[in-house]
Amino acid sequence: MTQNTPVLSYTYLPNTYNPYDRRDFATIRTIPTGVLETFVLTLLYSPADTRIQRTCRVTQRKEGSFHHAVFLTITERPSPSGHPDQDLILKIPAHGTRDKWCAQDAYMMANEANIMRLIRHTTSCPVPQVLAFDWTLNNGIRAPYILMTKLNGIPAVDVWLGQPYKRIPKPTLHLHADNAAPGLEKKRVTFLRSLARAMSQLAPLxxxxxGIPVFSDGAQKMEFLSVGEAWRWHSRRDMQDLIASGPxxxxxxxxxxxxxxxxxxxxxxxxxxxxxxxxxxxxxxxxxxxxxxxxxxxxxxxxxxxxxxxxxxxxxxxxxxxxxxxxxxxxxxxxxxxxxxxxxxxxxxxxxxxxxxxxxxxxxxxxxxxxxxxxxxxxxxxxxxxxxxxxxxxxxxxxxxxxxxxxxxxxxxxxxxxxxxxxxxxxxxxxxxxxxxxxxxxxxxxxxxxxxxxxxxxxxxxxx
Known part of the structure; x- marks a missing residue:
């Protein structure tokens, strides 16, 4: 199914001095691209539906501090009603391996997915649509995951700075950061007002x-159960020992x-x-x-x-x-x-x-x-x-x-x-x-x- 070699963007180096660092990017990276493509297709579509030919292609695999992100594009031929290709993201925790993953991780991930579903279904705050998720390793990629839509847009940092962040020489980034030109200032004001409006949509929740809002496991009907304890397992950049908090x-x-x-x-x-x-x-x-x-x-x-x-x-x-x-x-x-x-x-x-x-x-x-x-x-x-x-x-x-x-x-x-x-x-x-x-x-x-x-x-x- 892979038509082109996906772009690989791996920057994480393991912290051998931190005994609590459970990240295992190396194992997650070994999941074959073809397996990921087949897995996503079987998640979303029935094999019995042969009227439309669908292909899934991994376009990029990159990593943040704690997750491995797989970017995929699904193409349909013939395309019903001229629908464009569908862009998705498969988010896999870096510690989502058999010897690292634990019940507390599963609990936090399941409720992360459900909170996103709650926000999307009950507010107009623009969050990705969660298409599927599994907090266990009992699936086709043998790792926990959240499959979601890829939202359109460009990184806000590029608009804030007036040009792509990576193109600006680092020593000059501060020169015009405080005194924006009129056109850039207008975009910054628009952005701040738009962000405030988006976040204000969370008011009714x-x-x-x-603590962590806990929901039922039902895939079709999500039901809020209670507020439970939160498990903190990382700082901004490093993993920590699991610590319970609340409710x-x-x-x-x-x-x-x-x-x-x-x-x-x-x-x-x-x-x-x-x-x-x-x-x-x-x-x-x-x-x-x-x-x-x-x-x-x-x-x-x-x-x-x-x-x-x-x-x-x-x-x-x-x-x-x-x-x-x-x-x-x-x-x-x-x-x-x-x-x-x-x-x-x-x-x-x-x-x-x-x-x-x-x-x-x-x-x-x-x-x-x-x-x-x-x-x-x-x-x-x-x-x-x-x-x-x-x-x-x-x-x-x-x-x-x-x-x-x-x-x-x-x-x-x-x-x-x-x-x-x-x-x-x-x-x-x-x-x-x-x-x-x-x-x-x-x-x-x-x-x-x-x-x-x-x-x-x-x-x-x-x-x-």
Whole structure:
């Protein structure tokens, strides 16, 4: 079935120093291209249907940090009603092998596929259509997979920068990142407004706990069962030991449990983080549901306000958004790790590329290579989110770069110490203070400084 040799794009090198790294790209790569092509055809079509001749061709195989992606094109002859070729993606976990895959992996993958199905069936947020998935290895390729449609569009990073990212010399990427020409600025504004509109479509999907929405296994009719525990198995770039989290009934329980698990040994840093989590919005808010029927008892009477939780894309960055040539969003991909979370870190949050200045370790060398324009574009996104989903949830957008930095520290993606220093630097009274010296004094007890920090950090975090 293979007409041309597919493009192979493999960049992963195993981390021999990490005992938790279960990725086995080498084994996944050995799945023959012909086997993949035959497997996809048998998944989608009955062998008894001989009226139309169908061919499946693998056009590319490439790898991200944790998955092997197979790009396929299905051609029909004769083509019914002039239908164009169908482009698909088969997503295979890098650790989806018999000696690496485990029950927790299967649980997370099945619910990732079902969350994508839920979003596509109940909202207008542009996500891929899941055609088939199997969280077991009992299939024709002997690996777990999600088969989905390939969305049209070009990478958002190319539109944001004004030309294909790979064609721009790396040393010059920062030169025009902050001051875009009028035509490029128009595309950026269109993109930000379109992205805010797309994410705002997730508003009606509410849950009564923090965790992974769990669905029935039925392929034809998907039924929501409950919110279950989330299993975290990787950071942004590396695999970790499997860690269970939740489900949680409140924002306060979620954040405080995460801080306790970090076991920050520096008492001064821990005091700053404790102060942070004692402030709104990390303490949670009890507000009416956006879905009116959830706020009524069985007899139809309104219930007392409570916390409701909504979805969060785990990596809403330029590489995971597709757009047209004008900047309109055509697709959002990579929903791995999507879960129900407190509203302050949910779908209304700023995308990752607009909060890099609050991510320790990020530099001008990271996309979008900006230095001083973050606040300008944040304000555009905030205004759009308020327009599309109203003030109830959009009140968290303005300072979500700060809330997300706290989450990154609690998840272990960045160091608590670095985030605590960012808070100190944002407070005028402490801006020129040596952070390390301040932490040492807080660690042995400094009530006056603690009192001032409580006031100033509360002001900094207060939703706007």
């Amino acid at each position: 509410e849950f009564d706990q923090i 949680f009934d409140s924002s306060a329980e979620f954040f405080c449990t995460a801080l306790a698990e970090i076991c920050e040994s520096d008492r001064g840093v821990r005091k700053v983080m404790d102060i942070v989590l004692e402030c709104a919005p990390f303490t949670g808010t009890r507000e009416p549901s956006l879905c009116a029927n959830k706020e009524k008892e069985g007899d139809g009477k309104p219930t007392a306000p409570r916390e409701w939780f909504v979805l969060r894309h785990n990596d809403l960055d330029l590489q995971n958004v597709l757009v047209d040539e004008h900047g309109n969003v055509t697709g959002i991909i990579d929903w791995d790790g999507c879960m129900a979370v407190p509203r302050c870190i949910s779908y209304t949050s700023l995308p990752t590329f607009l909060r890099r200045d609050w991510l320790p370790g990020s530099t001008m060398g990271h996309v979008p290579h900006m230095t001083w324009a973050f606040e300008h574009y944040r304000q555009i996104y905030v205004a759009a989110m308020k327009e599309f989903c109203g003030p109830a949830d959009a009140k968290f957008t303005l300072k979500s770069h700060i809330y997300q930095a706290v989450l990154a520290a609690l998840d272990g993606d960045v160091d608590c110490r670095d985030v605590a220093k960012l808070f100190i630097q944002e407070i005028p009274e402490f801006r020129r203070v040596d952070g390390e010296a301040l932490f040492r004094r807080l660690g042995v007890g400094w009530p006056d400084a603690e009192g001032l920090l409580k006031v100033k950090i509360a002001e900094l975090l207060r939703p706007g």
